Amino acid sequence: EFANVKQTLNLFQTDINQKISQLSKQKQDISKKKSLLSEEKQKISRLKESISRDKHKISSQKEDMIERSFQTGQKSGVVYLLMESLARGEKMLWEYAAIKLSNGDDSGVFPRFKQLKTERSNLMMAFSFLEPQSDEEAQVKMAFMEFVKNKIKPLLKEVILSLRNEDYVSYDIASKKITPTYAELYKLGHQLIKIINAQTKAFDSLRDELRSKEEEFVKQEQQLQERENKLNREEQQLTIIENRLNDQQKAVEKESAQRLSELETTLNKASQQILIIGVVLVLLLIITGWFIATSVTRPVNELSKNINEIADGNGDLNKELKLSNVTELKEIASGYNTFIAKLRKMLQDIGDTADRVSLSSMSLKEGAEQSNQIVHEQQFETNNAAIAMDEIVAEFNNISTEITSAADLSESIRQKTGVSMERVKDTLDSMGSVVADVEQTSMQVDSLAKGIDDIASAIANINNIASQTNLLALNAAIEAARAGEHGRGFAVVADEVRSLSFNTQQTTEQIEQVMEKLVATTAQVVEAMQRSKNSVDIGQNNARLVSVELNAVLGELDEITEITTAISSSTQTQAANTQSLNNNITQINNATSEISSLSQQTNEQSARLAELVDNLQSLLHVFQASKS
Template identity: 30%
Template sequence: MKEKSLSIQTKFLAAFTVGFLTILGASTFLTMEKEKQLIDQLLEDMLHNTARSYFDGINTMMLTGTMAQRDVLRDKVLKQPNILDARIIRNQAHDPLLKATEAREHELPLDELDRRALAGEQISLTGRNEAGRTLSVLVPLKAVEDYSGTNCLTCHQVPKNSVLGAVRIDMSLAGTDAEIHAGLLGNLLVNAALFLIGLGLFAWLFRHLIRRRMQRLEQSMTHIAEQADLCTRIEVVANDEIGRVSMAFNHMVERFHHSLQEVTKTSHQLNQSADEITQVVEQTANAVLEQQNETDSVATAINQLSATANQVRDNAQRAAEVSITADNEAAQGTKITTEVIQGIDQLMAEISRAAAVIEQLASRSTDVGGVLDVIKSIAEQTNLLALNAAIEAARAGEMGRGFAVVADEVRNLANRSHQSTQEIESMIAQLQQGAQEAVTAMQTARQSAQERSEQVQQAVNNLNTISGIVGDIRQLNTQMDHAAQEQFSVTESISYNITHIAQLADNTAEDASRTSRVSEELARLSHQLNNLIEQFKLCD
């Protein structure tokens, strides 16, 4: 809420200040880092030169035999500004003189950087101690044939490019960093002072060029809002953003003025229309009342018609059900009669097969009679032969007595065969007579079955005719049922439509009542709108 209540001038100045401070802080940080990198590079080059000069002095002492005074040279180097340490690190592996002379403690490798330098690595490293940043430079010293005009291999019996030692110079960067920070602080203060001057100038220009005009614009708008004076216009003094806002506001007020004039005219017309609507609503209410009475009469008639149609439909459905039952019974009778005809046909076929079997039996009995005739003839001949044998046996006397006994037995046997043959012949005659009677009965039964089959077939034809007639009646009943259903549906639809019309008439009556109330409310609102419009000052 506090941010929304701030003035535009305050918001502009705050945004300008935040932007400037952000840019100033970023540029100061980048400048400081750039200066540090540049100074670090210069100091690194300076330390390289110092290390080279230090070693050149040591080399001269070696050539002149004054190595015992090398600490004096070291002290001179340490007296240079910001130099923390200056050392010649000697490699014991390639310096045979180190055993013969007394080595200083500072000439031995003390840390990992010293050992890396003795391994041949040239190092430039930035570190930090209690006072601040430090810069360490380590330059390995290799045995070469020409080092500033001196052949190292003449004094040092080692392979070429062997690392004899290293020069290490440690320098403090705290003073340099302090000078950089002091310079940046001075620069920051100058920029801050210039910013404050520019901010004050910007605020003065904003106040005279924008804020005063915005205040005049606010006063004009407030006057129009409080006095409801749509004839007042804002003075446009320049064609800038504020001037265009003023012109847009004047155009908007002009549109409001014109719209309110049109609303005034429309309000008067609305009063007249409301009165006309009230009259039309009263007429509509009377017409709807008459429509409701007529609709009630039609609804009563339709209800009676619907009841009659419902009875017709029920009767048609019962007639259709009865015709369906009769049709099913006729179909069932036809099916049963057809099965009876099929049974009679099967019975006639069985009777025919039985008659054929009986006829075959009569034929076989006739054949048996022929066989019996043969047997009978053989028996007679045997009897005759037996008689002749008895005669011959009597002639033979005593010699033929045994043969006479046999001949007598043969004659007896022939007589019994003749008797049996006669009995069998009598039985076959009876069997033939029974078979003939059975064939006659079978033929009579087959003829009777044929007549019954024809009568049953005639009954089937009559049943089919009855089934067809019942089907026609069923179809007619179905059509009557469909017609009754359609009549009932149409009647129901008409009844529903009449009811819906009655509901619509009721709704229309209610709508007419509501419309009457709305027209009265509309007239009241129209008068209220006129009162509201009269509060504005409109120009002619």
């Protein structure tokens, strides 16, 4: 009961500790979660502040875009009105010209001119005050104003004055400038309107983009607010859970204190009971011990003494125990006496067997020594025979190697001779080709010589023509001199013809010189080719003689190769037979070595066996046992 109470107390204490540990861990987890929630709420606050700043910045940018878009719209309207005013001015100018040219009444035109001039001046002033948004717009605006100032106004004055003064020539000149000048002005105006419209579109696009960003910021702000509300709810839930865990921990501690108090009371009662039972058990054990000491201890001590003497090697196996009156001790003494009788009989049998084993081991040792001596003598003889056979095999191998080298050398010479034969054949073929080429070249040189002769004939004809042309030019010069002033041009032509014929003669002389050198060179080439042909014929004859000699060498090499092959085959056969015999001797030698090793092992085992028998007999002499 005391053990059960103590075990229950330990289990309850362990359970309480586990529960408190779990509650502490859960509280730590809740604290970590609350810390994370607090950090996330701080992040959300920072994000909300950043979004608020961005919203304010975008609102300012949007207001600026609206203002700039409004200014751009005003600017576009002013430019449109100015272009319309200029178009009406051009139309009124042509109307005034038509009235003046038809001699009509122009009194009604000038008030309209004055009104239009005032309107255009106001528009130009408003246009000049509008600030450009880009460098391109500023350049076009400046070009537009300079064009109006430097071209439109002077042109209007020139047209009106010429019409008033009825100077129609000046009007005609100025009127031709009106349409292209206004066209150029309209082009600048439309370019400016295009730039302003592009700015308006850009402002509208940017305004739409800012509006979409503002809406996106509003959505993000709403999402962050929802996330913050959710975090607040989670934080409240965690606070509720933390309060519950605190309540549970207090309840567990209160319950554990009550249970521990009850268990301590039970444990105190069990301790008192155990103390009383222990005193009673001690008295019973003292009485029982005295009784056992007087009736059991004496026979047991005697049995222990005999067993210790046998274990120490000084025991008397002929001594037996007396039987006691106690049943258990009587059975033990009877078993001990039977064991001693069997042990005594077994030791006598072991002694007889050890004597017989000792005699057998001595006989086995003598036989092993004789076998070992015979094996050593036989191993010495087989070693000598193996050495002699190794020398014979080496000689055969050297002879076979030399014969193989000679066969390889003859084969190499035969191959090289075959290659030389092929080269001689190639040389003969090449020489034949050279002879054919020389003959063909000789024919071509002959044709070249004939062509040179034809060229020489043509040059002679050219020289004759040049001489005749020179004579004709001379006659023409004489006739021109006779003609006097009228023949001066003809004399110049005759002079040129004579000069040309003279140059022709000089050129033909140079060609003749070159042709003479070419003829001499051709003759030398023909002679050299003939010498080459003779040399090639001699080389062909020598190559044919070399081919015949090489064929004879190939035949002799074939005979040498057959003889060396036969000798090598025979030598290899003898070497193989010798090697087989050497292998047999080696196997005999190995078998002899194994027999020697076995004899040595047998001798060692016999000595070891004799030693074991001596040890066994010395152990048997320790025990005192009479032979039955």
